[in-house]
Amino acid sequence: MHIILIGAQGSGKGTQAELLAKTLNVRHVSSGDLFRKAFAEQTELGIQAKAYIDRGELVPDALTVSMILDEIQSLHGIQGTLLDGFPRTVAQAQALDRGLQRIGQHVDTAVYLAVPREELLKRLSGRIICRAHQHVYNIYTHLPRTTGVCDIDGSELYQRSDDAGPAVQRRLDIFFNETIHVLDYYGAQHRLIEVNGNRPAEQVQTTILQEIQHSLTPTALFSAPLPHKMLTGEADSPYSGFPS
Numbered sequence: 122m123h124i125i126l127i128g129a130q131g132s133g134k135g136t137q138a139e140l141l142a143k144t145l146n147v148r149h150v151s152s153g154d155l156f157r158k159a160f161a162e163q164t165e166l167g168i169q170a171k172a173y174i175d176r177g178e179l180v181p182d183a184l185t186v187s188m189i190l191d192e193i194q195s196l197h198g199i200q201g202t203l204l205d206g207f208p209r210t211v212a213q214a215q216a217l218d219r220g221l222q223r224i225g226q227h228v229d230t231a232v233y234l235a236v237p238r239e240e241l242l243k244r245l246s247g248r249i250i251c252r253a254h255q256h257v258y259n260i261y262t263h264l265p266r267t268t269g270v271c272d273i274d275g276s277e278l279y280q281r282s283d284d285a286g287p288a289v290q291r292r293l294d295i296f297f298n299e300t301i302h303v304l305d306y307y308g309a310q311h312r313l314i315e316v317n318g319n320r321p322a323e324q325v326q327t328t329i330l331q332e333i334q335h336s337l338t339p340t341a342l343f344s345a346p347l348p349h350k351m352l353t354g355e356a357d358s359p360y361s362g363f364p365s
């Protein structure tokens with residue numbers, strides 16, 4: 122089972138990805154993390170990708186797809202992936218489909234976390250992250266227990282420069298001008314779930330799980346049964362009460 126999570130910066134994508142990966146027993150694959158890992162381990166693909174970046178060029182889609190396929194093929198005892206941060210363009214979505222097809226797999230569904238632009242701006246301007254692991258907090262919606270300190274690892278919290286000012290507008294422009302077309306791509310193939318992301322995180326999560334359950338074909342359900350906890354709400358996530 123391969124699920125794509127699409128959402129603008131500030132849409133709550135990271136939070137939803139973590140919860141979904143746990144509940145569905147799929148690997149959360151963020152393209153940013155994949156690159157960082159490939160560079161650090163100096164894999165062949167990592168070295169190739171770094172050469173493009175060092176020249177100030179974009180990493181070709183086929184190369185990124187190869188990294189994702191490598192990751193998928195290295196999974197053991199995990200039912201699939203939740204892709205986050207890729208594809209960002211229709212060309213990337215097509216490249217991903219071709220790559221998955223080569224290994225006899227496919228994208229089951231794409232989930233779009235819809236949040237109005239004004240709300241995204243507000244959330245991003247309040248966002249603070251930790252230095253050690255980029256855990257995310259928000260001065261409006263999700264304060265740490267101790268001011269300025271990460272609950273999880275105790276490292277310092279700060280605001281990223283691209284979460285403030287014109288950089289935020291630019292990132293949202295890219296999303297609403299470009300990535301939004303990826304929705305049409307999956308929508309035309311009836312592989313898109315649109316969820317109202319402008320609600321508390323636990324409600325968003327419940328809706329996503331219900332919609333995924335409805336969208337999976339009987340074949341997909343048969344080959345990759347959903348964990349019992351997903352159907353009953355006995356998840357080991359902080360949320361409960363998922364209706365059966």
Ligand SMILES: [Zn+2]
Pocket residue numbers: 251252253254255256271272273274275276
């Ligand atoms: Zn942290």
